[in-house]
Amino acid sequence: MAIQKEKTPMRSQSPEERIKNFDEVPFGYNKEEALREAERCLQCPKSPCVDGCPVQVPIPQFIKALRDGSVEEANEIIKSKNNLPAICGRVCPQESQCEKVCVMGNKKEPVAIGRLERYVADTMLEREKNISADTAEKNKGAADMALEVKKEKKRKVAVIGSGPAGLTAAADLAKEGFAVTIFEALHETGGVLRYGIPEFRLPKKILDQEVDYIKGLGVEIRVNHLVGKSVTIDELFADGYEAIFIGTGAGLPRFMNIPGENLNGVYSANEFLTRVNLMKAYKFPEYKTPVKVGEKVAVVGAGNVAMDAARTAKRLGSEEVVIVYRRSEKEMPARDEEIEHAKEEGIIFKLLNNPVRLYGKNGRVARMECVKMRLGEEDASGRRRPIPIEGSNWIMDVDTVIVAIGQTPNPLLPKNTPNLATESWGGIIVDEKMATSRKGVFAGGDIVTGAATVIEAMGAGKKAAQSIKEYLEKEK
Amino acid sequence: MFEILEKEVLAPGIKKITVKAPLIAQKTKPGNFIILRVNDEGERIPLTVADYERETGIITIIFQEVGYTTELLGSLEVGDYIKDIVGPLGHHLELEGYQRVVCLGGGSGTALLYPKVKGFYEAGAEVIAITGARTKELIILEEELAEVSNKLYITTDDGTYGHHGFVTDILKDVLETEEVDLVVAIGPVPMMKAVSEMTRPYEIKTIVSLNSLMVDGTGMCGGCRVTVGGETKFTCVDGPAFDGHQVDFDELMNRLTYYQEEEHQCRLAKEVNK
Ligand SMILES: Cc1cc2nc3c(=O)[nH]c(=O)nc-3n(C[C@H](O)[C@H](O)[C@H](O)COP(=O)(O)OP(=O)(O)OC[C@H]3O[C@@H](n4cnc5c(N)ncnc54)[C@H](O)[C@@H]3O)c2cc1C
Ligand SMILES: Cc1cc2nc3c(=O)[nH]c(=O)nc-3n(C[C@H](O)[C@H](O)[C@H](O)COP(=O)(O)OP(=O)(O)OC[C@H]3O[C@@H](n4cnc5c(N)ncnc54)[C@H](O)[C@@H]3O)c2cc1C
Ligand code: SF4
Ligand code: SF4
Ligand code: FES
Numbered sequence: 001m002a003i004q005k006e007k008t009p010m011r012s013q014s015p016e017e018r019i020k021n022f023d024e025v026p027f028g029y030n031k032e033e034a035l036r037e038a039e040r041c042l043q044c045p046k047s048p049c050v051d052g053c054p055v056q057v058p059i060p061q062f063i064k065a066l067r068d069g070s071v072e073e074a075n076e077i078i079k080s081k082n083n084l085p086a087i088c089g090r091v092c093p094q095e096s097q098c099e100k101v102c103v104m105g106n107k108k109e110p111v112a113i114g115r116l117e118r119y120v121a122d123t124m125l126e127r128e129k130n131i132s133a134d135t136a137e138k139n140k141g142a143a144d145m146a147l148e149v150k151k152e153k154k155r156k157v158a159v160i161g162s163g164p165a166g167l168t169a170a171a172d173l174a175k176e177g178f179a180v181t182i183f184e185a186l187h188e189t190g191g192v193l194r195y196g197i198p199e200f201r202l203p204k205k206i207l208d209q210e211v212d213y214i215k216g217l218g219v220e221i222r223v224n225h226l227v228g229k230s231v232t233i234d235e236l237f238a239d240g241y242e243a244i245f246i247g248t249g250a251g252l253p254r255f256m257n258i259p260g261e262n263l264n265g266v267y268s269a270n271e272f273l274t275r276v277n278l279m280k281a282y283k284f285p286e287y288k289t290p291v292k293v294g295e296k297v298a299v300v301g302a303g304n305v306a307m308d309a310a311r312t313a314k315r316l317g318s319e320e321v322v323i324v325y326r327r328s329e330k331e332m333p334a335r336d337e338e339i340e341h342a343k344e345e346g347i348i349f350k351l352l353n354n355p356v357r358l359y360g361k362n363g364r365v366a367r368m369e370c371v372k373m374r375l376g377e378e379d380a381s382g383r384r385r386p387i388p389i390e391g392s393n394w395i396m397d398v399d400t401v402i403v404a405i406g407q408t409p410n411p412l413l414p415k416n417t418p419n420l421a422t423e424s425w426g427g428i429i430v431d432e433k434m435a436t437s438r439k440g441v442f443a444g445g446d447i448v449t450g451a452a453t454v455i456e457a458m459g460a461g462k463k464a465a466q467s468i469k470e471y472l473e474k475e476k
Numbered sequence: 477m478f479e480i481l482e483k484e485v486l487a488p489g490i491k492k493i494t495v496k497a498p499l500i501a502q503k504t505k506p507g508n509f510i511i512l513r514v515n516d517e518g519e520r521i522p523l524t525v526a527d528y529e530r531e532t533g534i535i536t537i538i539f540q541e542v543g544y545t546t547e548l549l550g551s552l553e554v555g556d557y558i559k560d561i562v563g564p565l566g567h568h569l570e571l572e573g574y575q576r577v578v579c580l581g582g583g584s585g586t587a588l589l590y591p592k593v594k595g596f597y598e599a600g601a602e603v604i605a606i607t608g609a610r611t612k613e614l615i616i617l618e619e620e621l622a623e624v625s626n627k628l629y630i631t632t633d634d635g636t637y638g639h640h641g642f643v644t645d646i647l648k649d650v651l652e653t654e655e656v657d658l659v660v661a662i663g664p665v666p667m668m669k670a671v672s673e674m675t676r677p678y679e680i681k682t683i684v685s686l687n688s689l690m691v692d693g694t695g696m697c698g699g700c701r702v703t704v705g706g707e708t709k710f711t712c713v714d715g716p717a718f719d720g721h722q723v724d725f726d727e728l729m730n731r732l733t734y735y736q737e738e739e740h741q742c743r744l745a746k747e748v749n750k
Contacts, residue, residue: 185562224561230499264730265734292738
């Protein structure tokens with residue numbers, strides 16, 4: 001039988017249907033589809049795909065286990081490297097990581113590694129849910145007691161921030177036998193996975209299940225703790241924590257600094273998405289936090305954040321949603337799938353345009369002036385630099401503008417922590433072991449790299465957990 | 477979960493509650509605030525820590541019922557719980573180094589003013605407190621303020637109590653007759669604006685505490701942004717206190733009106749469900 005050239009397609013909600021709800025767009029593979037896709041893997045001995053994955057998931061091995069009919073084994077193989085496969089299967093930019101270097105991709109389409117990972121993780125989560133509540137309850141009692149007994153002897157580690165970096169570090173440290181406490185500023189865990197990435201891309205029940213798993217490992221989670229304000233790093237040490245991991249993310253929204261940006265109707269993507277996702281404004285007035293989108297929405301930027309904001313605005317009922325981006329299609333940083341989905345949903349792309357001024361009417365934004373751009377030489381980032389075309393200014397009517405041009409590390413914790421060295425742009429400086437300039441303090445994820453990806457944050461969390469373990473063994 | 481230990485009605489629509497929140501009580505200084513969420517469906521709203529006791533871990537919150545969430549909070553009784561409280565947030569005020577400070581509070585802004593008055597007084601400054609409200613029954617914390625200030629003036633818009641007029645009338649007299657090195661104004665935005673305009677020609681440092689709309693309170697959303705000295709600042713992490721001579725009050729007033737319709741909807745829904 002000849003190998004199927006294309007990826008096995010994934011069934012999904014039709015665009016007409018899905019722009020009316022917040023349910024997940026792709027349904028995921030069923031068993032038959034998963035097996036069909038798994039057959040496409042060539043089981044390459046050199047398996048370049050593994051090197052393409054920032055956490056080195058043993059891809060051919062898990063695909064083989066799946067083919068051999070053991071989802072459990074496939075799951076264990078994935079989980080040896082990736083604590084959150086149900087999430088990565090959905091949000092990893094596979095086309096620039098594992099699938100980019102897949103041998104199948106040379107002539108045909110690469111193996112749909114992400115979709116297979118999602119299938120394995122979802123199947124396992126489904127099974128776990130079905131374990132009778134009774135046994136679960138019994139086991140929990142016993143586990144709790146065992147935990148209490150062990151806890152007294154365990155050495156304490158604090159994890160700051162419950163995004164993917166923090167969750168991963170906490171899970172690994174708990175598995176190593178440390179008493180881990182996560183401190184999270186918001187009232188919910190998950191970081192960007194909760195407040196940024198919308199329900200239709202990452203259902204929150206999946207995140208909840210993953211968080212439950214981590215709690216099941218004995219990790220204590222304290223929400224409503226803004227470290228640097230509620231409690232400082234020094235106080236955590238004084239309280240008996242022997243090592244600290246900082247995973248506070250890149251939560252500081254960047255603005256355009258153009259006239260009119262503080263008019264009503266102008267949101268940072270963070271504010272817009274937080275209102276909708278964390279505060280569930282899409283269920284207003286059942287949930288009490290309001291969000292307001294008008295008929296004509298402009299989203300500035302073309303990364304994942306911009307796509308999420310645009311598609312969310314569409315679902316909240318906006319007539320026309322336009323992505324305004326200063327470079328061309330090729331440079332758009334969003335995942336391919338998000339761009340494709342956005343187009344299917346009728347999002348309009350006005351590329352090679354840059355906003356220069358916002359005009360208001362009765363205090364609310366009403367028009368946006370843009371200048372057309374052309375691409376010049378490559379800049380430091382390897383992308384061609386956008387250059388304004390003089391005299392090409394034009395004006396579009398808008399009643400909502402969402403600014404999604406990037407985030408930088410949240411400065412609150414570094415500012416409130418003496419002797420914690422940071423880069424000029426705010427990132428915390430770490431060595432190859434993820435150790436910061438403060439003894440016993442490690443950091444990873446977006447707070448170190450600037451806005452990056454879920455899987456890189458997890459990889460950093462994993463690495464830091466290993467270093468913390470080594471550090472504590474030495475410090476005995 | 478945070479249990480409400482005491483509740484008191486200070487004036488019509490102005491309530492005081494105390495809550496056990498040891499971590500926050502440990503850390504708070506005058507000028508800090510908290511963000512709370514009453515229940516799972518609730519909004520996160522910022523409220524000033526009006527008072528705190530480090531020994532008992534109890535904090536006091538004084539709030540005016542202006543909309544859905546503050547009314548919901550006001551409907552809670554002793555023994556009820558508030559789901560989430562995070563804090564202390566924002567910068568506290570630097571209290572040291574002032575000789576004579578004038579503190580002005582308007583309406584429920586007086587509640588926010590109280591910890592600052594107390595702070596300056598305890599730091600050794602001579603404190604002149606001026607508090608005003610629309611009418612006599614809305615004057616709050618008179619005794620408490622009297623205890624922690626050297627002079628206390630009261631004004632009502634309708635003349636039912638104290639001076640007939642605005643807090644700025646008194647301020648004007650004080651500025652003409654006394655050497656003042658700091659003015660602190662907290663209340664409705666137009667009042668803070670008026671005070672700042674009044675002190676500008678005297679070149680007296682004037683601090684206002686801004687009441688921007690907020691979501692997270694950690695510097696993550698930018699929803700609380702204000703223009704101060706031509707630059708965008710986030711009230712939750714850069715403030716809430718700013719130099720009144722630098723604040724763009726008109727922009728702030730505009731931003732505060734953005735959700736008026738939705739707030740109205742929330743209240744309607746509540747009426748219907750009654
Ligand atoms: C809208 C959006 C869409 C995205 N889509 C994708 C995608 O499809 N694929 C992908 O790979 N990546 C995506 N990303 C990027 C990815 O989400 C981030 O790179 C990743 O979440 C970073 O993880 P982190 O753990 O470092 O930080 P975060 O996820 O930012 O988590 C940090 C946590 O720390 C908490 N915190 C901050 N300061 C403190 C403090 N002082 N005390 C206590 N807690 C604190 C925060 O509240 C937060 O919960 C997206 C990002 C956004 C915003
Ligand atoms: C740092 C800070 C500290 C604060 N401390 C206190 C305090 O100690 N006591 C207190 O009573 N209030 C305080 N406030 C104001 C308080 O947060 C608001 O009154 C509250 O959010 C209103 O919520 P709501 O749902 O009841 O009203 P909404 O339904 O949201 O609003 C009702 C009306 O009030 C206006 N409004 C909404 N939010 C604000 C606001 N932040 N400021 C002024 N008007 C607003 C709306 O435009 C509307 O007309 C503080 C605000 C900040 C930013
Ligand atoms: S974790 Fe992400 S990059 Fe790694 S194999 Fe899975 S989908 Fe690919
Ligand atoms: S490179 Fe592609 S085909 Fe080869 S083992 Fe990896 S997934 Fe399979
Ligand atoms: S409230 Fe979100 S940044 Fe201040």
